[in-house]
Amino acid sequence: MFDKIKSNIENDRQGVIDLQKLLVSIPALAPESGGEGEMKKCQALVEYLRRWHFPEPEFYHAPDNRVPGGKRPNVLYRIKGKSGTRRVWIMSHLDIVPAGELSLWKSDPFQLRVDGDRIYGRGVEDNHQGMTASIIAAKAFIDQGIAPEYDLCLLMVADEEVGSEYGIKYVLENHSLFSRDDLIIVPDSGEPDGAAIEVAEKSIMWLKVVTRGVQAHGSRPDLGRNAFRAASHLVVRLDELYRKFDKKDSLFQPPYSTFEPTKKEANVPNVNTIPGDDVFHIDCRVLPGIPLLEVENAIRLWANDIERRFNVTIEFSFSQKAEAAPPTPADSSVVKALAAAIKTVYKVNPRPCGIGGGTVAALFRRAGFEAAVWSKLNEVAHQPNEYALISNILGDAQVFSHVCLNRI
Numbered sequence: 001m002f003d004k005i006k007s008n009i010e011n012d013r014q015g016v017i018d019l020q021k022l023l024v025s026i027p028a029l030a031p032e033s034g035g036e037g038e039m040k041k042c043q044a045l046v047e048y049l050r051r052w053h054f055p056e057p058e059f060y061h062a063p064d065n066r067v068p069g070g071k072r073p074n075v076l077y078r079i080k081g082k083s084g085t086r087r088v089w090i091m092s093h094l095d096i097v098p099a100g101e102l103s104l105w106k107s108d109p110f111q112l113r114v115d116g117d118r119i120y121g122r123g124v125e126d127n128h129q130g131m132t133a134s135i136i137a138a139k140a141f142i143d144q145g146i147a148p149e150y151d152l153c154l155l156m157v158a159d160e161e162v163g164s165e166y167g168i169k170y171v172l173e174n175h176s177l178f179s180r181d182d183l184i185i186v187p188d189s190g191e192p193d194g195a196a197i198e199v200a201e202k203s204i205m206w207l208k209v210v211t212r213g214v215q216a217h218g219s220r221p222d223l224g225r226n227a228f229r230a231a232s233h234l235v236v237r238l239d240e241l242y243r244k245f246d247k248k249d250s251l252f253q254p255p256y257s258t259f260e261p262t263k264k265e266a267n268v269p270n271v272n273t274i275p276g277d278d279v280f281h282i283d284c285r286v287l288p289g290i291p292l293l294e295v296e297n298a299i300r301l302w303a304n305d306i307e308r309r310f311n312v313t314i315e316f317s318f319s320q321k322a323e324a325a326p327p328t329p330a331d332s333s334v335v336k337a338l339a340a341a342i343k344t345v346y347k348v349n350p351r352p353c354g355i356g357g358g359t360v361a362a363l364f365r366r367a368g369f370e371a372a373v374w375s376k377l378n379e380v381a382h383q384p385n386e387y388a389l390i391s392n393i394l395g396d397a398q399v400f401s402h403v404c405l406n407r408i
Contacts, residue, residue, distance in 0.1 A: 001146055005401045008140035009394055015139065016132055016393050017119065021112040022048055023128045028095045030162045037067035038094040038158045042075055045094075045156070045167035052139055055079070058174050062158065062166040065254035072158035072166035076177070079138050079152040081404070086181040087151040088404050091360065092131035092188070093167060096123035097382050104384035117389050124388040130187025131156060133375070133396035140401060148404035150183075160188075160360060168360045172367050183334040183403065184371040185213035186361045187396065194346040194376030194395070197338055200251060200327035200354035203286040203360050205295065206320040208279065209234065209303075213312040214269070215276030227278035228267055230310035235261045237302040238282065244298060249287050252354035257286045259295070281319075285356035288324040321366030327354070332370045333408045341402035345395055346376065374399075 003362075026044055029035020046057055054077055061071040073094065081087075099109040099122045107113040109122040134154050141148055157167035164170075171177065178184065189198050211231040214222025241259040249253045262283045267275035284295055296316070303314040328335060330352040339350040355373075364371035376392045 002402060002405050004144050005140045005146060005405065007080070008143050008398045009188070009248040009401065012136055013390055013394065014140065015136060016390050017114060017197060019048070019132050019135060020121070020124055020128055020388075022118055023131070024110055024112045024123060027110055027122070027222050029098060030095055031064075031066040032160060032162045033098050037064065037072050039067065039069055039071060039073050041094055042073035042156070046075065049077070049135070053142055054138070060171050062170040064166050064322070070101070072171065074155070074157045074167060074171050077138065077154040079141055079148060079154075080228045081148040081150040081342045083150055086179065086183065086408070087153050088148070089155060089178070089182055089184045090108070090130070090400055091155045091157065091168065091184065091186050092134060093127045093360075094131075095156050095158055096126070096163050097161050100143060100384055106385055109386075117391050118387045119390060120385055120387045122386055125386055127160070127188050128227055129377065129388045129393055129396065130375055132189060133393045134400055135228040136393065136397040137400040137404070139397070140177045140397070141404070142329070148401075149407050152402065164360055164363060168363055172363060178364075178369050180369065181333075182369065183337055183408065184361075184364055184369055185334065185338065185403070186359055186364075186371055186373045187375040188359050189355060189357065189373045190375035190377040190379075192308050192378050194342055194392075195348045195350050196353045196374070197335055197342075197350055198355050198359070198361065198373035199330060199335060199352045200288065201324060201358055202252065202257070202354065202356045203284075203288065203290070203292050203324040204320055204322050205284040205286065205292050205298070205356050206318060207282040207284065207296070207320060209282065210315040210317070211278045211312050212315070213276050213310065217273045218272035218274055221274055224274040224276065225311050226274045227312055228275045230306050230312045230314070231278040233306050234299075234303055234314065235280065238299070241295065241298060245290050245295065247287050247290060249354065251352065252287065252356065254356070257284070257290060258356060259284050268298055285322070288327070292321060292323055315339055322358070322362070325362040328361070328370045328372055332372075334370055334372045337406065337408055338372055338374055338399070340406070344402055345398045
């Protein structure tokens with residue numbers, strides 16, 4: 001049966017192009033990004049899949065009064081399998097990030113451009129590749145009249161790019177859709193050879209540091225307290241975090257915790273003024289087993305010392321702070337099923353890995369469900385001229401179908 005499904009998928013290049021063309025043409029941006037949410041895109045997709053004879057979907061929309069209609073869409077398609085003992089879930093997201101600087105694009109980011117095996121447009125990789133691959137896999141079962149071994153459930157959610165409050169987090173908190181025996185796949189991260197199966201993520205802490213001193217004329221530093229100078233001393237001290245928290249774990253790349261000063265906010269607009277206030281941000285990605293509180297306390301001790309030395313105050317706040325979720329075991333059913341499928345389709349030796357970035361798999365893992373993150377990606381998400389390979393989409397669809405055809 002896999003040969004029939006595989007052949008159906010291999011011959012559906014035009015289906016990939018047509019579906020991606022639709023998805024790219026409807027920007028689905030969160031209100032935080034100046035958009036109206038994902039409902040227009042969801043409605044267009046539902047209507048499109050009716051033409052492909054998909055079953056009627058289930059809706060689990062989240063209320064959000066910031067968007068037209070007051071709802072953020074979460075839509076589920078079930079392709080019934082031979083056995084109801086477990087389900088194979090493939091969860092993708094409807095929303096995208098803004099196009100960014102348009103002058104950097106070689107074509108309209110919201111009009112699909114096809115160039116051989118490459119398709120260009122905002123969202124074609126993140127996350128239309130995973131969404132399209134899962135749909136093409138499901139379409140092959142429908143076209144061939146073949147039932148998967150277990151129910152194939154395609155869940156397409158809102159709000160992944162800005163926190164998932166109205167997406168998978170809402171679904172998990174308000175609906176009992178998942179069971180411990182289910183296989184949950186999140187096609188939202190990967191590597192160009194398709195071998196990496198993400199099973200673990202680092203803890204994440206985004207720390208905003210506000211330093212307050214006294215503004216003064218540039219020629220009279222004796223009358224001021226330079227917040228920028230004081231904050232810079234704290235930035236330099238951050239290098240010590242790499243030595244203090246030097247644990248290594250080869251599952252991750254890089255195999256150590258990272259502590260990087262990133263965003264620097266403007267202080268004074270002119271050269272000859274000593275800034276009284278200064279703001280910068282720190283992005284910490286911390287290996288499991290190292291409590292975030294220990295990292296925060298180390299930075300706080302240095303900040304206290306700098307406060308005394310420079311007669312300033314330093315305040316902390318967090319835009320994101322989450323301890324690492326329990327990892328998905330490398331010998332779990334979902335990892336073993338994916339590994340067998342990847343080896344069959346892509347002829348590579350799969351390997352479990354950990355990442356520093358955050359995915360919604362962490363939400364599943366914290367809720368007690370084993371989830372694996374996988375796609376064959378060139379990792380151009382959020383970049384200008386974002387692209388995906390049609391061959392990868394068709395290959396990923398074959399991987400998903402292989403998982404669905406084999407009894408675990």
